[in-house]
Amino acid sequence: xxxxxxxxxxxxxxxxxxxxxxxxxxxxxxxxxxxxxxxxxxxxxxxxxxxxxxxxxxxxxxxxxxxxxxxxxxxxxxxxxxxxxxxxxxxxxxxxxxxxxxxxxxxxxxxxxxxxxxxxxxxxxxxxxxxxxxxxxxxxxxxxxxxxxxxxxxxxxxxxxxxxxxxxxxxxxxxxxxxxxxxxxx
Amino acid sequence: xxxxxxxxxxxxxxxxxxxxxxxxxxxxxxxxxxxxxxxxxxxxxxxxxxxxxxxxxxxxxxxxxxxxxxxxxxxxxxxxxxxxxxxxxxxxxxxxxxxxxxxxxxxxxxxxxxxxxxxxxxxxxxxxxxxxxxxxxxxxxxxxxxxxxxxxxxxxxxxxxxxxxxxxxxxxxxxxxxxxxxxxxxxxxxxxxx
Numbered sequence: 001x002x003x004x005x006x007x008x009x010x011x012x013x014x015x016x017x018x019x020x021x022x023x024x025x026x027x028x029x030x031x032x033x034x035x036x037x038x039x040x041x042x043x044x045x046x047x048x049x050x051x052x053x054x055x056x057x058x059x060x061x062x063x064x065x066x067x068x069x070x071x072x073x074x075x076x077x078x079x080x081x082x083x084x085x086x087x088x089x090x091x092x093x094x095x096x097x098x099x100x101x102x103x104x105x106x107x108x109x110x111x112x113x114x115x116x117x118x119x120x121x122x123x124x125x126x127x128x129x130x131x132x133x134x135x136x137x138x139x140x141x142x143x144x145x146x147x148x149x150x151x152x153x154x155x156x157x158x159x160x161x162x163x164x165x166x167x168x169x170x171x172x173x174x175x176x177x178x179x180x181x182x183x184x185x186x
Numbered sequence: 187x188x189x190x191x192x193x194x195x196x197x198x199x200x201x202x203x204x205x206x207x208x209x210x211x212x213x214x215x216x217x218x219x220x221x222x223x224x225x226x227x228x229x230x231x232x233x234x235x236x237x238x239x240x241x242x243x244x245x246x247x248x249x250x251x252x253x254x255x256x257x258x259x260x261x262x263x264x265x266x267x268x269x270x271x272x273x274x275x276x277x278x279x280x281x282x283x284x285x286x287x288x289x290x291x292x293x294x295x296x297x298x299x300x301x302x303x304x305x306x307x308x309x310x311x312x313x314x315x316x317x318x319x320x321x322x323x324x325x326x327x328x329x330x331x332x333x334x335x336x337x338x339x340x341x342x343x344x345x346x347x348x349x350x351x352x353x354x355x356x357x358x359x360x361x362x363x364x365x366x367x368x369x370x371x372x373x374x375x376x377x378x379x380x
Binding site for chain 2: 002003004005006008009010011012013014015016017018019020021022023024025026028029032033035036037040062063064065067080081082083084085086087088089090091092093094095096097098100101111112113114115116117125128129130131132133134135136137138139140141142143144145146147148149150151152153154155156157158159160161162163164165166167168169170171172173174175176177179180181183184185186
């Protein structure tokens with residue numbers, strides 16, 4: 001059983017406020033790039049290198065990791081940094097939330113695939129996992145292009161009354177609602 | 187200290203996403219196909235509460251305006267937002283909720299996360315050829331807010347920031363009334379909200 005929307009909404013707002021008050025606005029999607037960089041850097045040690053000339057102290061052969069003075073290159077070189085650890089521990093927090101739900105469905109995970117998928121496409125796990133993977137590709141490509149996701153642009157952005165936050169939310173919902181209605185019907 | 191903060195705040199955020207039902211593709215897709223407005227109400231309330239607290243905190247000097255971080259407005263926000271929206275509707279996850287669902291949704295979340303790493307990797311490789319296109323030209327002055335923050339240029343520069351921010355925040359919360367009542371929402375047999 002999930003929290004009702006009033007309780008949930010207030011706690012969600014408090015969480016976003018707490019993060020800005022203590023450190024900085026919550027954001028998630030950048031860390032997918034950092035994770036990729038860590039893996040790619042292990043395969044190709046030349047990807048990220050120390051550079052005292054760079055603003056961050058690091059540079060990369062990849063233009064994206066190298067942007068803003070090698071900001072991302074630095075995070076790839078030092079994975080124990082605020083943003084990356086934050087996202088790793090989100091998974092732990094999600095697990096705690098799941099375990100503390102006394103009315104959760106038995107079994108682990110609680111359901112192999114979403115009910116909406118079963119209702120629309122039947123029990124094919126292969127199709128669902130393909131959709132989850134393909135959806136993930138588009139979600140992160142889009143979020144990185146936009147410079148943020150539902151957390152960074154939508155929640156943190158609108159909370160600061162940021163123009164880009166309102167525009168991002170409008171674009172995301174205007175694309176997501178018809179897509180969901182088309183694929184999963186009402 | 188920063189790392190300890192990351193552990194606590196990250197775990198808190200993942201916990202909250204899970205407890206509001208956002209880490210559940212069924213809840214996301216039911217929101218997006220307009221069958222269940224509860225998660226939408228949670229999000230609207232969350233933005234409203236967060237915004238009101240933030241701007242009151244800034245006005246009282248309790249929050250350091252240096253902690254703010256406003257993102258640039260350009261065409262990539264429009265196209266990227268729409269692209270993310272399509273993937274969000276297909277998978278039922280966004281980056282944060284996918285991470286929060288890692289354990290509770292198992293393989294389903296894992297395939298999303300693997301796709302996410304792939305998509306982020308594709309963008310990382312493409313960035314070099316997109317960087318100098320019209321997509322990245324700032325619009326509306328780039329980093330712009332509606333309410334005054336003290337560090338970014340504001341659309342309402344003459345009024346103290348907390349006034350419009352509190353009004354907008356209240357509107358977000360009051361806006362939940364416009365959405366269908368909870369009573370008429372479909373009750374999912376397995377996890378009806380309280």
